[in-house]
Amino acid sequence: MPVAHAARKLPARRRVRSRRLWRPSRVPRRTAHDMLERLRSPDIWPDKVRSVNVIETHLSWVFLTSRFAWKMKKPVRHTGSDLRALTARERDCRRELALNRRLAPNVYLAVLPLTLDRAGALAVNGSGRVIDWLVQMRRLPASRMLDRALAAHTVSREDLRAVSITLAAFYGARPRLAIDAAQYRRNLGDLIDANERDLCDPALxxxxxxxxxLCDSQRDAMAQLRPCLERRVRDARIVEGHGDLRPEHVCLVKPIQIIDCLTLSKVLRTVDCADEIAYLAMECERLGARQAGRILLREWRQASGDRPEAALVHFYQSLRAAVRARLAALHLREKAYRGSPRWTERTCRYLQLARLHLKRCRRLLDARTGPLVSTQPDAEERALD
Structure with a gap:
């Protein structure tokens, strides 16, 4: 009887061992908090460090070692993306690497696995089982990020010229997108609709x-700018750009490195190159550096040979300011930020800029005669100023 019992059980034990060899239950189960604490250990990281700092965002954790930043995606689902599966996070990491290497090839280095061996030891690019993926980035000097440099008054005209030349070359190298004028106008209209829907929510x-x-006036301005928008599409000025071109993403090193492009949506990266540079100029204005924004626009026009109408530039700035107002206000829905003066004040400032640039746009539209085409570049420069 015991022999027969052993004969029946032996194959089962072998099958169980085979199935469970790499199960997480073979090592101690750990909470997300425990895992983050373990990732603070200097021993895990390839570059020898004494300490590791952690920055948490809505969608990721970033681990800062002496020379590198390592981004790990959170296993969450959000608008337009579901990163709960390991394969989805790997795919998203590889997409982030490819997109950002267009403007920051010296920063975005590799996508590497985070591994866990049978003894429960974590390692970057180790020989154990892959439990997550990391984007490896070279750290940049914080003092040379454009927002910090503007605050410290250490930005030169040569710095701004270098940014403009970099962007002009980037946009000039982008392949022509298969988008028609009607679809492009719908994309802009969708942004206006989203701004109105969310900003009119009583919770905000x-x-x-x-x-x-404000939104009705933007729609009216867009209708008046329709010939101009159609011409921008026809002239192949709509590109797959950066998508979130703010001063904190621009590093004034040689060569210029521009990081953190928008990876979640190709639609939101599909922009008029004039829209992106106008957005960057508007963000400089928000930081109290309006003159820097003017120089960026002027140098970009010179480097690219592209001279968008001033009314269009102000329309884009008004629209982008409203988008940023919406994103700032959405923080107020979260319990941690509810009633936060930081996000309330930022929302108000963006809305002020949206109205200011729309007023400038409308003034130019009301003053124009005939088609919205300037034959006097100097007049356009003054209108932008």
Missing amino acids: QQDAAAVAA
Whole structure:
């Protein structure tokens, strides 16, 4: 009887061992907090360090060692992307690497696995089982990020010229997108609709009537700019760009490195190159450096030979300011930020800029005669100023 019992059980034990060899249960189960604490250990990281700092965002954790930043995606689902599966996170890491190497090839280095061996030891690019993926980035000097440099008044005209030349070359090298004028206008209209829908939500505590009036006026301006928008599409000025071109993403090193492009949506990266440079200029203005924004626009026009109408530039700046107002205000829905003066004040400032640039746009539209085409570059420069 015991022999027969052993004969029946022996194959089963072998099957169990085979199935469970790499199960997480073979090592101690750990919470996300425990895992993050283990990733603070200097021993895990390839570059020998004494300490590891961790930055948490909505969608990722970034581990800062002496020379590198290592980004690990959170296993979450959010608008337009589901990163709960390991394969999805790997795919997203590889997409981030490819997109960002267009403007920051010296920063975005590799996608490497985070591994766990049978003894429970974590390693970067180790020989154990892959449990997650990391984007390896070279760290940049914080003092040379454009937002910090503007605050410290250490930005030169040569710095801004270098940024403009970099962007002009980038946009000039982008392949022509298969998008028609109607679709491009719909994309812009969708942004206006999203801004109105969210900013009129009572939970965000905004003046709904004022927001609706702003959005209606933007729609009217866009309708008047229709010939101009169609011409931008026809002239192949719509590209797959950066998607989130703000001063904190621009590093004033040689060569210029521009990081953190928008990876979640190709639609949101599909922009007029004039829209992106106008957005960057508007963000400089928000930081109290309007003159830097003017120089960026002027140097980009010179480097690219592209001279978008001033009314269009102001329209783009108004629209982007409203988008940023919406994103800032959405923080107020979260329990941690509810009533936060930081996000309330930032929302108000962006809305002020949206109205200011729309006013400039409308003034130019009201003053124009005939088609919206300038034959006087100097007049366009003054209109932008």
